[in-house]
Amino acid sequence: MTTVLKIEDVHKTFKTGFIPKKIKILQGISLTVEEGEIFGYLGPNGAGKTTTLKCILGLLFPEKGKIEIFGYPHLHLKAKERVGFLPENPYFYDYLTASEFLRFYSYLFSQKKRKEKIDNLLSLVGLEKSADLQLRKFSRGMLQRIGLAQAILHDPSLLLLDEPLGGLDPLGRKELRDIIVRLKQEGKTVFLSSHILQDIEMICDSVAIIVNGQIINQGVLRDLISEKILFTEITLSGISPKELEISGECVSDQGGMILLKVFDEENVDKVLELVHSREGKIHSLIPRTETLEDLFVEMVKQR
Amino acid sequence: MKIQAIALNTFKETIRDRILFLLLFFAAVFIVFSRLLALLTVGDRVKIIKDVGLSSISLFGVLMAILMGTGLVYKEIDKKTIYTLLSKPIHRYQFILGKFFGLVLTLSLMLLLMSLVYLIVVFLHTFQIEWKMLIAIFFIFVELLLITSVAILFSCFSTPILSSVFSLSFYLIGHVSWGLETLIQKVKPGFGKTLAQIFYTFLPDLENFNFKTEIVHDLPIPSNIYSFSLLYGIFYTLFMLVLAMLIFRRRDFI
Numbered sequence: 001m002t003t004v005l006k007i008e009d010v011h012k013t014f015k016t017g018f019i020p021k022k023i024k025i026l027q028g029i030s031l032t033v034e035e036g037e038i039f040g041y042l043g044p045n046g047a048g049k050t051t052t053l054k055c056i057l058g059l060l061f062p063e064k065g066k067i068e069i070f071g072y073p074h075l076h077l078k079a080k081e082r083v084g085f086l087p088e089n090p091y092f093y094d095y096l097t098a099s100e101f102l103r104f105y106s107y108l109f110s111q112k113k114r115k116e117k118i119d120n121l122l123s124l125v126g127l128e129k130s131a132d133l134q135l136r137k138f139s140r141g142m143l144q145r146i147g148l149a150q151a152i153l154h155d156p157s158l159l160l161l162d163e164p165l166g167g168l169d170p171l172g173r174k175e176l177r178d179i180i181v182r183l184k185q186e187g188k189t190v191f192l193s194s195h196i197l198q199d200i201e202m203i204c205d206s207v208a209i210i211v212n213g214q215i216i217n218q219g220v221l222r223d224l225i226s227e228k229i230l231f232t233e234i235t236l237s238g239i240s241p242k243e244l245e246i247s248g249e250c251v252s253d254q255g256g257m258i259l260l261k262v263f264d265e266e267n268v269d270k271v272l273e274l275v276h277s278r279e280g281k282i283h284s285l286i287p288r289t290e291t292l293e294d295l296f297v298e299m300v301k302q303r
Numbered sequence: 304m305k306i307q308a309i310a311l312n313t314f315k316e317t318i319r320d321r322i323l324f325l326l327l328f329f330a331a332v333f334i335v336f337s338r339l340l341a342l343l344t345v346g347d348r349v350k351i352i353k354d355v356g357l358s359s360i361s362l363f364g365v366l367m368a369i370l371m372g373t374g375l376v377y378k379e380i381d382k383k384t385i386y387t388l389l390s391k392p393i394h395r396y397q398f399i400l401g402k403f404f405g406l407v408l409t410l411s412l413m414l415l416l417m418s419l420v421y422l423i424v425v426f427l428h429t430f431q432i433e434w435k436m437l438i439a440i441f442f443i444f445v446e447l448l449l450i451t452s453v454a455i456l457f458s459c460f461s462t463p464i465l466s467s468v469f470s471l472s473f474y475l476i477g478h479v480s481w482g483l484e485t486l487i488q489k490v491k492p493g494f495g496k497t498l499a500q501i502f503y504t505f506l507p508d509l510e511n512f513n514f515k516t517e518i519v520h521d522l523p524i525p526s527n528i529y530s531f532s533l534l535y536g537i538f539y540t541l542f543m544l545v546l547a548m549l550i551f552r553r554r555d556f557i
Contacts, residue, residue, distance in 0.1 A: 014557065057390040059556040080392035091383040093312065095319050107308030108391045150387060160390075 004189045005033040010065030027213040040204035041193040048213040049193040084151035088162040090143040094136035109154040121149045141172040201292040234260045238280030313405020330363035353519045356421045372454025373466035396548040439518045445536035446512035452543035477509030
């Protein structure tokens, strides 16, 4: 596999206040992103995710460290030509219409067949009907989609997406997730920063977790999360919660519908037998393996 | 191509700004009403119309350059539109030049419209097209180039209000600094004279672009003055733009 993005020991400090006080934002970030993968960059708010992205894009200058994109120094135009970026909050020129906005960016890449390309892009992100609408009239979801359109306008090999799913409704999130997966299928590499763990878990191949400006864990997602069953969630009815206390933890009891958390597989059998003997009913039984959220919460707590 | 794209986008941005048309409206009102002023003043009415008209073009042009220019770079940073723009394969100097040329394009159009109104007003009084006036207007344009570059320079590191104050101060100082030249001639050699000479070297002398009186009153102008003023304007503008590019080159966008 080819390394698409390589970050080595990047440090970034900000100075704030009248008497400048140094705040270390990035403290020796190192990571590599391989070709064709969706790389999830996870971290709580203020961990340094956006700062890392800004350093990659040359919007911030790190004090120390090296960043390479496709083997080129990150500020090299040949590197930038192959990168598409969608910022966290989609701030664009609101006085332009959607097609004017894309046309403007297409001129920065000296593209040919502009109109055809812009029309295709607008239909890809589902904005073909809003082509002549000014961006100031766009909803948040529409802005996110036009943002993605500008990021993929020049057919980049590496996409940097900063919190692309934040602030979107469930439908919008699904649509954007589908587009990201489709881009991966087309051979693009996606670097996705987010704190929405379910989305990362659903679509990412590798992840890196950043806390307080340091990467505390990184690797292939399936290697990081163990498949061991942590507990089983059983929803049942027709039995008294007191009888179940020995086998598991009763999480809720609403109108006789009990949600039970059972930590041992042997206890699961016991509960099933008990329900059967009392002629109760099992509504659902869900074994819970470790999730990215568990891993993330554990790691953040450790720091 | 990239500078051109940014310039065209800047042109679109500025041309859709309502304040520009408000200033253009007032400029037209001033030029047209110079006739009223001429009626109330003793002297050659046509000359007063010509003089007030040119001054209006200059004043409103400068106001447009300052009010638009000081917000250009700052707005991109404040609204974070610069994030996506600079992530594209462009150099930061191309961004500054694009912004500069975009605003210059807008100002040229505004100057053209104001000049048109002015020439029509003058034509209604003299019944001839006074092409000579275009020389004075051309040097107003050179002055606007310089003011635009100054406004963009301040816009690179300061808020629009502060940048406007700085740019306006630059404009005002530029129009009174010629007094230092007289001072240098009158003061005896010594510390005071050296200080005045230093100030005069570094402070702008925008009176170099002021040919209004000479042209309106048909006064003789040495031919080499035009080329000196033009070169002075070009080099000072370039100096300001280079300074803006240097400041912008290593700026962090937090």
